[in-house]
Amino acid sequence: MRAFLKYLSDSFRDLIIQKIPLKINRDKNIKFGFIVHPLDFKDAQKKNPLARYLPLTLLDRYLRFHWPIIGSPVKFSSNLCNSIKGYIIICPLTPKQMLRDPGLARKKIYLSAKFAEQLGAEVIGLGAFTSILTHDGKDLLGKIRCNITTGNTYAAVLAVQYIIWIVRIAGIDVKDIKVGIIGAAGSVGSGCAKFLAPKVKKLILIDINLKALEFLTQELKGDLIRSNDVSKVKEADFIVTATNTPGAVLMPQHISAGSVIIDASQPKNVSDEIIRKRQDALVISSGIAEIEGVNYDFDLGLRKNEVFACLGELLMYSSLGIKKDFLGKVESSDMELVLNYAQRVGFSPARFRNSERFLSESEIKIFTEEHLIKRLKHCDD
Numbered sequence: 214m215r216a217f218l219k220y221l222s223d224s225f226r227d228l229i230i231q232k233i234p235l236k237i238n239r240d241k242n243i244k245f246g247f248i249v250h251p252l253d254f255k256d257a258q259k260k261n262p263l264a265r266y267l268p269l270t271l272l273d274r275y276l277r278f279h280w281p282i283i284g285s286p287v288k289f290s291s292n293l294c295n296s297i298k299g300y301i302i303i304c305p306l307t308p309k310q311m312l313r314d315p316g317l318a319r320k321k322i323y324l325s326a327k328f329a330e331q332l333g334a335e336v337i338g339l340g341a342f343t344s345i346l347t348h349d350g351k352d353l354l355g356k357i358r359c360n361i362t363t364g365n366t367y368a369a370v371l372a373v374q375y376i377i378w379i380v381r382i383a384g385i386d387v388k389d390i391k392v393g394i395i396g397a398a399g400s401v402g403s404g405c406a407k408f409l410a411p412k413v414k415k416l417i418l419i420d421i422n423l424k425a426l427e428f429l430t431q432e433l434k435g436d437l438i439r440s441n442d443v444s445k446v447k448e449a450d451f452i453v454t455a456t457n458t459p460g461a462v463l464m465p466q467h468i469s470a471g472s473v474i475i476d477a478s479q480p481k482n483v484s485d486e487i488i489r490k491r492q493d494a495l496v497i498s499s500g501i502a503e504i505e506g507v508n509y510d511f512d513l514g515l516r517k518n519e520v521f522a523c524l525g526e527l528l529m530y531s532s533l534g535i536k537k538d539f540l541g542k543v544e545s546s547d548m549e550l551v552l553n554y555a556q557r558v559g560f561s562p563a564r565f566r567n568s569e570r571f572l573s574e575s576e577i578k579i580f581t582e583e584h585l586i587k588r589l590k591h592c593d594d
Contacts, residue, residue, distance in 0.1 A: 217262040227282045231328050244531040245299035246329025246359075247524050248322065249284065249340040249513075251276075251307050252459075252480050260284075260303075260512060277317065279305040281325035283332075285511035287524075291504075291558050294532040301511050302329050308342045308459035308480060318346045326357050336360040336535075338527035341479045345457045349400050350540040362530060362539040364523025366551045369404035369543045371522050372453050372477040372499045374552075374562045376409075379451075379473055379497070382574060383581035389589065393417035393449030395463060396456030397439075398425035401477055404543025405453050410435045417449050420456075443467050450588060451475065453499075454482035465491050471588025473580075475499045479521065481568060488569050495580045497572075501563040502555070504528070519563050529554040 251257035254272055258264045264272055284301035304325040311318035322343045329337050337359045339350050344363035347353055353361055380387050390413050396402040397418035406429060410416055415436040420426045426439045438445065443462060446452045447469045454463050455477045461484035463474065470493040476483040477499040488496050502525040505518050513521065520528065526539070533554060539547065555561075565572040 220262045224280075224282050227328070228280050230331055231280060231324065242296065242298045243300070243333035243335075244297045245287075245336050245338065245527050246302050246326070246332060246334035247287065247299060247338045247340060247527055248281075248302045248304055248325045248329065248343045250304045250311075250343060252341075253307050253309070257305075257307065273310065276305045276307065276310060277314075281305065281321065281328045285509045287507070287509040289508075289528050289532065290506040291532050293558060297531055299334060299527070299531065300329060300332055301509060304343055311342050311346050312459065315346055318342075319352060322347055323353065323356060326353055326359070326361075330357050330359050334359055336362065336527060336530055338523050339363045340521065340523045342457075342459070344400075344523070349542070350538070354538070354540070360530070360536055360538050362523075362526050363400065364521070364526040365400040366404065366539050366543050366547045367502070367526040367529075367555065368455075368477055368500050368522035369401045369408065370548050370552050370555065371502060371562050372401065372405055372455070372475050373408050373548070375475050375497055375499050375565075376451050376453075376473075378562065379495075379577060379581065379585075382577050383585055385581075385586065385589065387412050389414055390450045391415040391417065391448060391592075393419060393446030393452045395419045395443060395446060395452065395454045395482065396458075396478070398422045398429055399455055399457055400541070400543050402453065402455035403429050404545065404548055405455065405477075406433060407543075407545040408548050410437070415448075417445055419443055419445060446472075450585065450592075454478055456482050458482065461485075463487065468494055469588070470494070471584040473497070473585060476567075483568075485568055488567050493584050495577070495584070496567040498566050498568060499562075501566075502560045503563045504558070504560045516563075525555070525560055526551065529558050529560065532558055 284303045287299045290296040302325050304321050350361045350363050392413050394402045398420035410433040418439045444467050452474045459480050462482045464484045465487050472494045474496045500522045
């Protein structure tokens, strides 16, 4: 009951701030606002005391009606800055609700961004589908005074870092691998493609938007295949999933033995059936970074000192005083820049894991010896 009453009082406080912008006592250290949303109705019920008691049909209407609220304060300190503060702001809609009503979604995201601005944020990070539904944040330009980042650049950096990490563990050369990218015409996927094209043996680029895919390939050099058929990634040694689809797009029948899959989407794009049934494939969840000195009281499903790429990128810019919008398609030059920022602040890819469990480096080594290296030798033969 106490949690329920606190939720109600905090929610109405946040509504009052949005409806009647008050000269609240802003802490001068407030630097950022990070906008998130529930992944599905189950996630909304877990985080919202009132939603737990609503049937799904009523819950759908309730979330559509609700206003943005504060999820948690966030504090961050590093060797480069004193403690800075920000807020996690909850945009109430799930991905499926956003895709069903994009107009409502954009309105809620705008209200979330304005709320963060009213709280004192200087830079706003768009988490998960809040970026997708605002055309990588570009719909908010000119509507709010803050700088905006989508986190897509760091998400692409992390996906590439996991590939390079595993390649090193396996003792192979990145120029000998073939990489498939599902969602290659999207922001994260295109960034990975631009970064990897001159470094790998071959790229297999998959996207339902063939026109955008054709445009992308005009920018790239190297051995390329483009298609809208997911099964084409059977040829790939490494597969990156980075689509805008809120659900699994990569299934067990789409992959070959020895494949390493980097799931860079949130919500995830890789079917759990691959993890459970395909012992000859390795699935790694990406998009999560590790950094000491970050604290928040909100369940993002992560361990202590872990953040999603979108929040990590936001913390980098805030701590380094970067005054720039990072929107639109990810460029390889921006990836190099953000990788440098990450190293300066102290970010690194989080420990290996998938949706089932954490994985040790020795397990990765064993997999590469038993499956990946054999696959590469077989393909060479």
